[in-house]
Amino acid sequence: MPKDKRVESITDMNQDFAQWYTDVVRKAELAEYSETGGCIIFQPYGYAIWELIQAHLDGELKATGHENVYMPMLIPENLLQKEKDHIEGFAPEVAWVTHGGSEELAERLCVRPTSETLFCSHYSNIIQSWRDLPKLYNQWCNVMRWEKTTRPFLRTREFLWQEGHTAHATAEESLAEALKILDIYCNMAENILAIPVIKGQKTEREKFAGALATYTFESMMHDGKALQTGTTHDLGDKFAQAFDIKYLDKDNKQQYVHQSSWGVTTRLIGAIIMVHGDNNGLVLPPAIAPTQVMIIPIASHKPGVEAAAKDLCTRLSKTARTKIDLSDKSPGWKFAEHEMKGIPIRLELGPKDIEAGQCIIARRDTNEKFTVSLEGDTLETAIADTLHAIHSNLFARANDRVKAKTYIAYNINELKSILDEKSGFVKAMWCRDEACEIVVKDHATATSRCIPFEQEAIGDECFVCGKPADTMVVWGRAY
């Protein structure tokens, strides 16, 4: 008998979350391991999710005046070294091309871990006057960081992302850009991915190599661990000085430009899995579900069923991304398969339904089933409403979890025991001394996730050293 794909049960997420994650990635056919160590194959279903994320974000970026470009993927070593903090941060994790064909190269080239250096070099050539500003460039591409331990989507040696690199006349403008993009990202997280986020600034210790300030949005996974979901950086004029990017202002004076850079990656797919998934597999927010409605004909051998189901598929394709499963598997088997793939709505249509002029809709997120009439546009309305309701429910569920699993700690032992026993975000006051962050790392294996923009009055002493503190930080263990 041919070896069919089986919908085997997956590991219980409460037993072994890491194994559950890997099971979902593979059983939902999002990604497969490849022969290239630390790199994955994005399978059609996983890549289709990325395409929907791209389409949304690309539209937002273009609507705000950003233009797409494409830079070389290899960076000459001397160029990477121009900004001191930047090379220090990235040197340990870049891959090096040393040979072209059979010849050894005079200068080795690194595979881009990020492209600030190339954008800066280009900007120094094309920016002369205030008339040339701002430059709002973005690129969609692959990047590489030579990680030791990898996990599909969350941390792989090669990943896909967009990287924005902008140049502005003033410090105010580059800061405003970094914050504007953070808003675009957070709106996407909440309204498209149904993921609640905490917005804030990274500490000096956790900021991007070469940045003046890094802004971040952090989300909480099902197991209470944190995920840095995306970041934006205000580079100030640090790179401009290293790369000599100057413009002549309206008063005819040479000025350095001020820059920002920012990116989100295919890691977002990992966040979707770990925020919304359950023990039946993936659960997709409707906005990025490649298939939003899967029609499953019941007793499809009976006359008229398959034809009616096909007609319904054509009809619904105007309302939602709809597919029909006409394979020869049993309905139960199909149910499990499409649940594993996280398809938001299952639509069942059998001979009795056709006779009664109705169909059955089942929600992936709640397992609710209800009957809907095929008359008029009742079904269209029901589908649109249900997709909307699924999004809201996913967001509310995730948001409730964040609320339930966010704690306050007043000393380091408290923080450690919360993270050991409950897992989650921990709010605590901090004196802004990096030494205290190192203590947290060493004693509780936790990191500062961010200094939230929305500060709360929870105390006035550093929870590590007891000195005066006016900064509330969210701490956690992160992927």
Add this chain to the structure above:
Amino acid sequence: MPKDKRVESITDMNQDFAQWYTDVVRKAELAEYSETGGCIIFQPYGYAIWELIQAHLDGELKATGHENVYMPMLIPENLLQKEKDHIEGFAPEVAWVTHGGSEELAERLCVRPTSETLFCSHYSNIIQSWRDLPKLYNQWCNVMRWEKTTRPFLRTREFLWQEGHTAHATAEESLAEALKILDIYCNMAENILAIPVIKGQKTEREKFAGALATYTFESMMHDGKALQTGTTHDLGDKFAQAFDIKYLDKDNKQQYVHQSSWGVTTRLIGAIIMVHGDNNGLVLPPAIAPTQVMIIPIASHKPGVEAAAKDLCTRLSKTARTKIDLSDKSPGWKFAEHEMKGIPIRLELGPKDIEAGQCIIARRDTNEKFTVSLEGDTLETAIADTLHAIHSNLFARANDRVKAKTYIAYNINELKSILDEKSGFVKAMWCRDEACEIVVKDHATATSRCIPFEQEAIGDECFVCGKPADTMVVWGRAY
């Protein structure tokens, strides 16, 4: 005074076509040289053209059942070596990653020059039964070939492309796929890029390393030289044997799959430049022009002009990709700039036009100017019709050139003198012996471009050796 971008005149294309090409690439701001040898920076305007090509082709591929995936960009050396002809063809031109961070790798990895090996390795894992076939995968990505001499878009070390890799049950199906995709490509060339093509098969000598047969579409540049515009390959079961990709057929017997692969690249942008461009710069076919209509207000300091021009821009944005140039440059300067960028339609609107309820339309391809009423939907119709007319004219003009510059040769000296003195395509009969192709290469520095599907009765003796020949080949000098 700030160093403004100047619309300096470009080299005359009839004096020095190569320099004219480089001038257009840079003055139209399509691409810039980068610090990475042999690699270019795709600037916003050049990349926007690529995005329009992608959007069209991606739609065609999805409509015919193809799915996008993403494979790692690095290929372990042992994997690249599995198919003997393939590695022989590509080994001299791949870039090698030998170090990750500070560590030397146990096995070096090449930057993909093409991804047959990775797709085959994946297919050998996921294909088991006839139910798994066909697999119709495609990916959009960057690839690298370590070229010695490079030219923007036409031949660069890194370029962008799509590569399709399919697996089928039978030899008939993989051949049909290679031919179907060739049709999709040629329809795009003619209907979207306005480039006439010759369809045919590559000779054994010119086929893809590892293929059973390669199909190609060749186009003629303004200078009469040929460009291999894109290719599709029937791989038969050659890779399936090397990578052990088998399926159990309906009779429970193990069978090798049959495969195809195919791609088009950012070289298409080079073709557009060299087929349609003129001494005023780029000329873009409307379907892939990022801006189809550029509105230029005349005497825009006069009251009401700028507002009317803006209104018109909003109005026309529903009909065509429309922009307005509100910079403080003179109209003449703007005309030259947008001509350089190949924008299909220029729309002039001044105080007198507004008074008369009209505007002026100028065609980039013919320089024709005419007045159009702003009443009703006259202007919308005129814009749509003009865009259509520009496409038809560009295609007809290019097609006339192909007809005028296609010759027949009966011996090698004739071929050489045609190519030396006139440049173009040369049809000649060939005995199918590779030795004769080598003679052509050595004596006339020309190559067989293809064996056209549409054969013609032009003789029955090989134009090189005089032996019996029943194959008409198109020969030329190629980019």
